Every structure is written in C-alpha cells, then in structure tokens.
Amino acid sequence: MNKLEKLLRENEFEIDSLSLQNFEDYRALLVETNKSLNLTSITEETEVNYKHFLDSILPLKFFDIPKNSTMIDIGTGAGLPGLPIKFVRDDIKVTLMDSLNKRIKFLDTVIGELNLSNIEAIHGRAEEMGRNLNYREQYDFAISRAVSRLNTLLEYTLPFVKVGGYFISMKGPSGREEYEEAKSAIEILGGKLEKIIDYKLDYEDSERSLLIIKKIKNTNKKYPRAGGKPKSKPL
Known part of the structure; x- marks a missing residue:
C-alpha cells in the first residue's frame, strides 16, 4: 500500500486501483506542467497528498452528495477540488470552470490522458457564465476552494445552483467570520x-x-453583476 492509499484509507475513503492510478497520473502531469505553467506552489509528495488530494475530497466525508x-x-485552477472528487466519486458529473485558458488546456490534457468521462473543463469568468442559460441554475452542487471572500464568492457561485441544490464553500479558519459578513449576500442571492x-x-x-x-429560491436575474462589482462592491 503506497503513502497516498494509506492516507485515504485512514480517512475512511475506500478507493480502487483505477482511482489510485488516476491520482498518481494527475500528480505526474501537475508536477511536470508546473515547470512551465504556474499551477501550484505545492509539489512535494506528502504536501500534495494532504493539501491537494485529501483536502479536496474531505467534503465528501462530512456532507452527503447523492x-x-x-x-x-x-x-478550479489546477483542477482542485473537482478532479480529486471525480477520482473518488466517478458517478458525479463534474464541470471545471476557470478564467485562465492555459489552465483549461491543462485540464483538458488531464481529462484526455486519464480517459475520464462525464467531466468537462470550460473557459470563462463566473460573472459571465453565471448569466449563460446553459449553466445558470443547472447544477445540484457548486463548490469552490481558495477563491475569494465569501461575500464576493457567493455572487460567483449561487447563480449556478438549482433551487434545492447547495453551494459548498471550502474555507480555512476564517469561515465563520466570513459568514457573518456574507449574511446579506446569502439572502439576496436566494440562499440559506x-x-x-x-x-x-x-x-x-x-x-x-x-x-x-x-x-431556496431563484437568483434574481440582475446577478451576477458585471464589471468586477462582486469583488469591488460585495453585496
């Protein structure tokens, strides 16, 4: 049993050989591509195992996703947390979205090299894609890790979620503090x-x-706002 498999099993994740191979192949592509494209500052094996792989999938341990x-x-950046979630839960249909096309090309390479299905990488800004009817309120879950403060992030994410669905915001120790400043945004955007x-x-x-x-209700059509307003003037 290698280090990653041991770590995942210690955290109650049962994975098969294909899933484990996907993690290792993704690691190799990430480290190699990172030499020419700044995808991550974390490349050492143990740190990647904990800070990228385990950290990305722990939400599955604490919250049930049907x-x-x-x-x-x-x-999504380098594909985190979406790719590790896909490796562990192949049944989930995943969309990876990022505003930098170089990252999307890397993700397309990963998807192709690993022969993954029911997953796509799309290039776009959340402010624009959240108004696109092909994506707006089309998802059971939105998830985001290390993107921006919650009061800004909500305007980028909740427009993608169906009524009855969920936004999972992955935060560090500032989570409860950020919630306090985001209460108004949650209500305005149709969340609870x-x-x-x-x-x-x-x-x-x-x-x-x-x-x-x-x-709990549809997001008003005027959100997300354009022109960088979610960041410069949070709700």
Missing part, C-alpha cells in the same frame, strides 16, 4: 445557511470549515 449529482467547481462544519486537516494542524448553503 449518486449521479451534477457539480461545478468554480475557479444550512450548517457550518469545522474540522482539521491532519497536516500542520490546519483548521478548515465547510459552509453549506442551500439554494
């Missing part, structure tokens, strides 16, 4: 906080929190 759900990973889950990543005693926000 079989065959649809999920969009907004601001269901729960906050605090936990630790078993590496350098890193504190984490998941903010689970349920979509």
